[in-house]
Amino acid sequence: MPSSRLIALLDLDCFYAQCESVRLDIPSHLPVAVFQWSGAIAVNYPARAAGIKRFMKLEDMKKVASDIVAIHVEVETLSSAFIEEAGDEDVRKSKYKKQYSLTCEEKALAFSRENGHFPSRTSAQANIERYRYVSGLIFSRLRIFLDEVVGQGGYKLEKASIDELYVDLTEYVNKSRESTPPPLTGKVVIIGGDKNWTDDAQCLMAANLVSRLREDIKTTLGYTLSAGLAINKTMAKLAAGRGKPDGLAVLPRSSEAMKVALETTSVLEVRGYGGKGGKIVCENVLKFRGYNGPWEGDEYEEECKKLSMKMCGDCPADVLGSKHDWRLMNNGEEGEEVQHTKPGAPTKSITTFKSFVGDKESCHRKDDVKSKLGAWIEMMVKSLVRRVLDDSKRNNRWCKTLCVYFCNDVKAVKSKSTKFPGKSAQGKEESVTKFFIKTLEESTVWPIIRVGVSADNFFPLGAGLGIFLSKENEAGVTKPTDFKTTKVAKVVEKSTLFATVPPKSLAGICWNCKACTYENEADAKVCEICKTSRSVEDDEEYAKRLQKQFNDEEAEGVAIGVGVGVGEKRKAKKAKTVKDFFGS
DNA sequence: CATTATGACGCT
């Protein structure tokens, strides 16, 4: 049997709609749509069956499903926004906990109050915190289940979005000695219809685990999810699509099954090929196959859709386009190494946006910025700072960069960034607001119909082994007491931040100074920062720590990030064609 | 057809 990886992609079914169904106890047969202003952003399966789609308006839905349940996402209104104390995460946690544990009467009341009643977008901002909360619950539960059943370190979990994650089960199936796994429960789809797929005991074991996991989430928290199981992330994601809703789709590790999958999947369905990149690939492959046009219109679109992964893979690499286009193609086929994450994995950026429709709200000139957007800006800044503070409490980190976005066209977003105020800085909100307003006032693009602000570039706040920072840095981290101020002062001129946890690229090739924690070059005899001589103890302690860090990482996953795109690792490895990669 | 709010990441 192949020694390839086994990756599962788990995807919560129509997540926001499910959240609302659970919160308000909506009967499962009813069509449900979650709205953001006039358009739906999530629809459940009964609604989809009636032909209801994303962005559809309520009136149009009623034409095909008169019993449609229409729930609007939570909003913060300009008048009542943010009564809670900034940074008091517990308050908000219990707020959402309450939202999801209403009594029957309260649910009925909330349902009748909310169903079909939409807030006004001219005085409110959409807020999806309610769903982030459930996402956190589910991710935590998944972690508990996997720790129990697979064991800590026996799997790798990667958060891909608020409602999606990858689980690498390769190690689990390789180690485990379970002889006859219990039968699979729930809906199972075998791609390619391979009757003998169960001969692959490891694959069967993984499939069994995933089906138990789905069961667990269903019984403990009441949410259904779809899953795909395959040899890499790309194929797992594709498989999951076939399992929807509430099912598991397995792509067996046989060349026959893979052939079927490649033949029956349009290249445009592959993650990463839905846009311009996919179009370029299609164009080139069509040319290669002797297609002579037309190169636009319905007929052309149809031709593109008909291009399977196999057809693309059968092309010589140079046919697929420029180096850039081929890289996209290659990455899509290859999938990606799984990165470690932890439950509630920290995002790499925290963003808040607000769009304005209609001339009344538009901001046409510099003078409009304060008068028309002032209140919005204040609200968004409050929201952002609050989320950054909550994040800081949870993840013990702070952000370096503040970025303001604005545009007069949803497709071309302008941005301007600056330094984010330090954690202990006074008047954070005021300084962010000031930059926000100044940036908009300097805009060369009018009218401004959409504005946003984000925080990113996070760094750890003295986690684990501690860090030290320059005086100039306003991050407000309490200085560790175990090194001398004078030595830190020396560092200050040189750099702004040193972490005592070395980057992976340095692991094993540097030594850690006990006196000031600086990571020195491997061959340095004296600490570059504090000039302390290197000792035998330094070496030993460092070796131990590296080992510990390695173990912890395996067990817990320490990397911050979700990595759904092109990673460094993958640039090194280039499969020439789809065939080369899959070996079929 | 585009539509919202929110992410990740690539290119220069």
Added chain:
DNA sequence: AGCGTCAT
């Protein structure tokens, strides 16, 4: 640093 692409 700023903008473009892709996803949902």
